[in-house]
Amino acid sequence: MALEKHRNILDYTLQALLRRKFKNIGIILVFTFVIFMLSSILFLSYSLRQEAHLILQDSPEIVVQKMRAGRHELIPINLEKDIRKIPGVSSTEPRYWGYYYDSGAKANYTILGIGTAILKNNRLLNGRMPLPHEKNVAAIGRGIADVRIIKKDIGSTLYLQAADGRWMNFNIIGIFESDSEIITSDLIIISEDDFKILNNMPEGMATDLIVHVSNETEIPTVAKKVKEQFPDSRPILRDEIIRTYDAVFGWRSGLIITLFTGALIAFIILAWDKATGLSAEEKQEIGILKAIGWETSDVLEMKFWEGLVISLTSFISGLILAYVHIFFLGASLFAPALKGWSVIYPDFKLTPFIDFYQIATLTAITIVPYIASTIIPSWKASITDPDTVMRG
Amino acid sequence: MIRTENVTKYFNRGNPDEVIAINDVSIEIKKGDFTVLKGPSGSGKTTLLSLIGCMSRPTSGKVIVENRDVSRLPERFMTEVRRNTFGFIFQQFHLIKGITVSDNVMLPLYPTGIKPSKLRKRAEEILINLGMGSRKDFPVQKLSGGEQQRTAIARALINNPDIILADEPTAHLDTHLSEEFLSIMRNLQQEGKTIVVATHDPLVYEKDCVNLIVEMRDGMVKDIIKKN
Ligand SMILES: Nc1ncnc2c1ncn2[C@@H]1O[C@H](COP(=O)(O)OP(=O)(O)OP(=O)(O)O)[C@@H](O)[C@H]1O
Ligand SMILES: [Mg+2]
Numbered sequence: 001m002a003l004e005k006h007r008n009i010l011d012y013t014l015q016a017l018l019r020r021k022f023k024n025i026g027i028i029l030v031f032t033f034v035i036f037m038l039s040s041i042l043f044l045s046y047s048l049r050q051e052a053h054l055i056l057q058d059s060p061e062i063v064v065q066k067m068r069a070g071r072h073e074l075i076p077i078n079l080e081k082d083i084r085k086i087p088g089v090s091s092t093e094p095r096y097w098g099y100y101y102d103s104g105a106k107a108n109y110t111i112l113g114i115g116t117a118i119l120k121n122n123r124l125l126n127g128r129m130p131l132p133h134e135k136n137v138a139a140i141g142r143g144i145a146d147v148r149i150i151k152k153d154i155g156s157t158l159y160l161q162a163a164d165g166r167w168m169n170f171n172i173i174g175i176f177e178s179d180s181e182i183i184t185s186d187l188i189i190i191s192e193d194d195f196k197i198l199n200n201m202p203e204g205m206a207t208d209l210i211v212h213v214s215n216e217t218e219i220p221t222v223a224k225k226v227k228e229q230f231p232d233s234r235p236i237l238r239d240e241i242i243r244t245y246d247a248v249f250g251w252r253s254g255l256i257i258t259l260f261t262g263a264l265i266a267f268i269i270l271a272w273d274k275a276t277g278l279s280a281e282e283k284q285e286i287g288i289l290k291a292i293g294w295e296t297s298d299v300l301e302m303k304f305w306e307g308l309v310i311s312l313t314s315f316i317s318g319l320i321l322a323y324v325h326i327f328f329l330g331a332s333l334f335a336p337a338l339k340g341w342s343v344i345y346p347d348f349k350l351t352p353f354i355d356f357y358q359i360a361t362l363t364a365i366t367i368v369p370y371i372a373s374t375i376i377p378s379w380k381a382s383i384t385d386p387d388t389v390m391r392g
Numbered sequence: 393m394i395r396t397e398n399v400t401k402y403f404n405r406g407n408p409d410e411v412i413a414i415n416d417v418s419i420e421i422k423k424g425d426f427t428v429l430k431g432p433s434g435s436g437k438t439t440l441l442s443l444i445g446c447m448s449r450p451t452s453g454k455v456i457v458e459n460r461d462v463s464r465l466p467e468r469f470m471t472e473v474r475r476n477t478f479g480f481i482f483q484q485f486h487l488i489k490g491i492t493v494s495d496n497v498m499l500p501l502y503p504t505g506i507k508p509s510k511l512r513k514r515a516e517e518i519l520i521n522l523g524m525g526s527r528k529d530f531p532v533q534k535l536s537g538g539e540q541q542r543t544a545i546a547r548a549l550i551n552n553p554d555i556i557l558a559d560e561p562t563a564h565l566d567t568h569l570s571e572e573f574l575s576i577m578r579n580l581q582q583e584g585k586t587i588v589v590a591t592h593d594p595l596v597y598e599k600d601c602v603n604l605i606v607e608m609r610d611g612m613v614k615d616i617i618k619k620n
Binding site for chain 2: 002003004005007008009011012015018019284285288289290291292293294295296298383385386387
């Protein structure tokens with residue numbers, strides 16, 4: 001009985017929505033677009049952040065760089081034995097890495113010379129890694145394989161120009177298949193020996209030093225000690241890096257805040273229009289319903305259904321479109337804005353990470369005000385005496 | 393059945409545009425009466441009808457319907473009385489455009505929670521009685537004036553009301569259709585329903601079946617004529 005009542009009112013609401021088809025479709029389109037923009041932004045920023053975290057999780061606790069005149073410089077490997085004496089340090093190792101500018105693709109790749117350090121984050125590797133002293137072999141990211149290599153597979157050859165101008169050839173023995181992960185996609189891994197030749201590295205020098213600390217709580221103390229002993233060094237903590245990523249990909253980044261406010265303003269206009277504009281026809285309909293025996297609460301229930309049907313339809317379609325846009329189409333609409341990647345990631349795909357807390361927030365800031373803006377003006381209309389309808 | 397006791401209704405009370413639409417009106421309508429509220433434009437017919445029908449509340453005085461003072465009821469109960477006791481036929485018909493004839497007829501009872509299939513059956517019965525059976529799935533805006541009114545009558549009857557209120561029902565109808573309307577009302581009267589019509593159409597108030605004429609002027613009762 002009670003349930004039937006609500007079903008009847010819902011039935012009527014659906015009829016009413018169909019009657020004003022064009023107006024309502026218009027509202028749904030705008031609303032869907034707003035949700036699409038907002039959730040695209042949320043999906044994108046959240047997934048980027050998650051990926052960054054995932055990768056950085058495997059990165060060393062402390063990286064020590066040598067600084068000269070405020071710039072990063074090669075570090076002497078023999079610092080290792082002094083650093084190892086600092087209490088709390090469990091091991092150290094040199095790292096060889098840098099960038100390789102590919103003038104053909106106009107892109108910078110990250111190039112890593114592998115020594116004793118084996119990249120932990122290799123679960124996505126297809127094939128294998130180069131060994132520290134193995135010559136002319138490389139493992140590369142999918143992004144590079146697609147840009148640089150004709151056959152695009154293990155067994156083909158990658159050519160890189162060395163510091164002295166000679167071309168070196170590398171046999172591809174492994175590919176990071178995930179085109180989703182930001183860091184591995186543009187990565188080239190070669191042996192330590194090849195790296196030194198390619199970049200003409202002086203003996204006894206590395207790009208930076210990795211310091212492993214077994215006890216999390218000792219990390220800041222160790223970093224402080226390093227800085228004290230070697231004032232021209234800069235210890236970088238993993239936590240700092242994570243925080244930097246958060247700032248770049250997080251809510252506050254410029255691109256995101258701009259798009260976000262834009263979409264929000266569109267939504268506010270939509271809701272405002274709804275909140276202020278009850279057409280004469282709608283007003284009269286409310287009067288008629290009241291006059292023929294509907295209670296104020298019945299009228300409001302109808303308006304509630306109306307708001308819910310419209311906002312839920314828009315919300316779900318906006319969400320689905322955003323999901324497809326970000327995770328299947330590689331955020332193609334935002335690509336021009338995300339300059340850094342658009343070259344090397346012409347069609348990068350993110351792993352879907354969804355933050356349900358953000359979706360709940362989005363619901364709260366869109367569906368709730370929309371329903372309110374549907375109900376409130378009708379509430380004003382429906383508490384007036386129905387006898388006004390007799391004169392309409 | 394219906395009694396008003398010194399009913400007064402102001403609009404915009406206390407403002408410069410204050411109007412006294414009904415002034416100290418006391419009338420009594422018995423069960424089965426066919427009553428006409430008669431009077432020139434602005435005399436307060438519509439206002440009185442809406443007070444009787446629980447569509448608005450008097451500023452002072454009492455409206456008593458079936459021995460119950462409805463003039464001070466909270467809105468929920470007023471709605472309940474309105475839904476259970478009255479059937480309204482408006483001058484402009486006030487059908488909801490874009491839905492069918494039978495959906496319009498069913499509309500008053502949607503919030504009661506009666507099963508739609510049952511409601512629809514009842515609506516169709518009433519429409520058939522009014523000769524509208526073939527029009528039940530028509531969108532209302534495609535109906536002729538007379539058909540629209542019969543749809544409005546059917547809607548007024550869906551809740552099987554004891555009292556039928558009609559405001560200027562013949563204003564938009566030609567003589568032939570007005571006669572038809574009156575014969576429908578007469579049939580309803582014979583079924584035992586009480587009928588109150590606000591009109592200044594002689595075609596209505598000169599009918600034999602009308603047995604109570606309340607003549608209004610400037611919000612007051614000028615004359616009450618009882619027949620048979
Ligand atoms: N909502 C309102 N606000 C202000 N004045 C009103 C309102 N409703 C009615 N009035 C005034 O009350 C008086 C009575 O109006 P009412 O509609 O009851 O007359 P009526 O006899 O039905 O007239 P008509 O034959 O033109 O329908 C009129 O002067 C009218 O202007
Ligand atoms: Mg009137």
